Amino acid sequence: MIDELQLNVPLLRRRVPNLTAAARAAGLRPATVSNLCTGKIPVGRAEVRTVAILAALAGCTLDELIIRGSAASVIETGIKTLDLFAPLVRGGTAGIVARPGMGQLVMLSELFRRFRRERGYATVLWRPRDDSPGIEDVLAESETVCLAQEEVYATVSALRDDRDVLLGADRSVVLSGEMMALRERLQEAGSRPVTIVLVDTRGESMDEDVPYGPLDTMWRFDADMSARTMYPAVDPVASTSTILEGAQLEAAHLAIQQRARKLLRRYRELRSLVQARGEAKLPEAELATYRRGERLEAFLTQPFHVAEAYTKRPGEWTALADTLDGVRRIMDGAADGTDVRRLKYIGRLELEPDPEPGPELEPETKEVTL
Numbered sequence: 001m002i003d004e005l006q007l008n009v010p011l012l013r014r015r016v017p018n019l020t021a022a023a024r025a026a027g028l029r030p031a032t033v034s035n036l037c038t039g040k041i042p043v044g045r046a047e048v049r050t051v052a053i054l055a056a057l058a059g060c061t062l063d064e065l066i067i068r069g070s071a072a073s074v075i076e077t078g079i080k081t082l083d084l085f086a087p088l089v090r091g092g093t094a095g096i097v098a099r100p101g102m103g104q105l106v107m108l109s110e111l112f113r114r115f116r117r118e119r120g121y122a123t124v125l126w127r128p129r130d131d132s133p134g135i136e137d138v139l140a141e142s143e144t145v146c147l148a149q150e151e152v153y154a155t156v157s158a159l160r161d162d163r164d165v166l167l168g169a170d171r172s173v174v175l176s177g178e179m180m181a182l183r184e185r186l187q188e189a190g191s192r193p194v195t196i197v198l199v200d201t202r203g204e205s206m207d208e209d210v211p212y213g214p215l216d217t218m219w220r221f222d223a224d225m226s227a228r229t230m231y232p233a234v235d236p237v238a239s240t241s242t243i244l245e246g247a248q249l250e251a252a253h254l255a256i257q258q259r260a261r262k263l264l265r266r267y268r269e270l271r272s273l274v275q276a277r278g279e280a281k282l283p284e285a286e287l288a289t290y291r292r293g294e295r296l297e298a299f300l301t302q303p304f305h306v307a308e309a310y311t312k313r314p315g316e317w318t319a320l321a322d323t324l325d326g327v328r329r330i331m332d333g334a335a336d337g338t339d340v341r342r343l344k345y346i347g348r349l350e351l352e353p354d355p356e357p358g359p360e361l362e363p364e365t366k367e368v369t370l
């Protein structure tokens, strides 16, 4: 993760309208203050005394004045499949490509819930004009609900003085150009990043080659996974994030991710064969791949807080390190003998007794129903 320190310039300007005069009166060089505001001098290199005086002028704490950078960085969601395959970018835009009923609004509600409670984010919903049934869940998890662009701008600008903002919006405002206008207005140097998650309540994005225009992250939902209740039904192969292309991920993460994608791609092919002809027709070597793929797919489901009524399981936050560890162990064969149902809707991988990885494992016979 790249972390840069930045001055919260919008906050400073709002609180100290005549900054140059105020800085001079407080004994600071106006040129220094101006260079700090434009980023010419990095905050990390400013004298502590300078920053302390600026905070005093703005009547805020140092923590409010200096924020952790807006350079692209991954934000963990605690949702295994997202963090592994298509991480969310802080200050970026993520778009969900899905049809109604696949759980996209459940996903947005869950993200709001997680970011608000676990990360202290402000959550704002730019309410879609046409209401779909799932919107009630999202409304329940939104801190603020806005209808018009002007209202969204005013709300987000005020909230981001002291918190990161997660903004949920519908694809319709991307198509109308309102989202682009909003983003331009929100682009102020040194202000806290606004992370945007777009849903498609009309379900038309599935038919488009470029569903949203430029995105930092795309979560494509999969009809087959949703039909089999493998939630969240995020397609592990077709979902992407620019953070992968920028090679900003740890090498170990990238390696595990690529291996997992390859396994799941093959698993899908084998699934079709098994469905048509049965497991018995698969050659021994393919059977192992099929079984591991099946286990990996099950492990990548996740109990959501907002979906406890459906899964009858408490929501789980899985740290990225635990996700990577679990995925790697499953690919190495550690769960070969575990009933696949035991791997569905869990958090981290806990196998009892914890077997040594390796394909030569004794199969376990214990069965647990979900």
Ligand SMILES: Nc1ncnc2c1ncn2[C@@H]1O[C@H](COP(=O)(O)OP(=O)(O)OP(=O)(O)O)[C@@H](O)[C@H]1O
Pocket: 099, 100, 101, 102, 103, 104, 105, 106, 107, 132, 133, 134, 135, 201, 231, 232, 304, 307, 310, 311
């Ligand atoms: N993460 C999840 N965990 C468990 N069940 C889920 C999950 N996501 C969706 N579901 C199931 O799928 C159903 C469909 O969800 P819903 O109809 O709210 O879809 P949506 O795409 O979020 O919203 P909408 O249909 O309004 O666009 C839910 O009622 C629930 O049974």
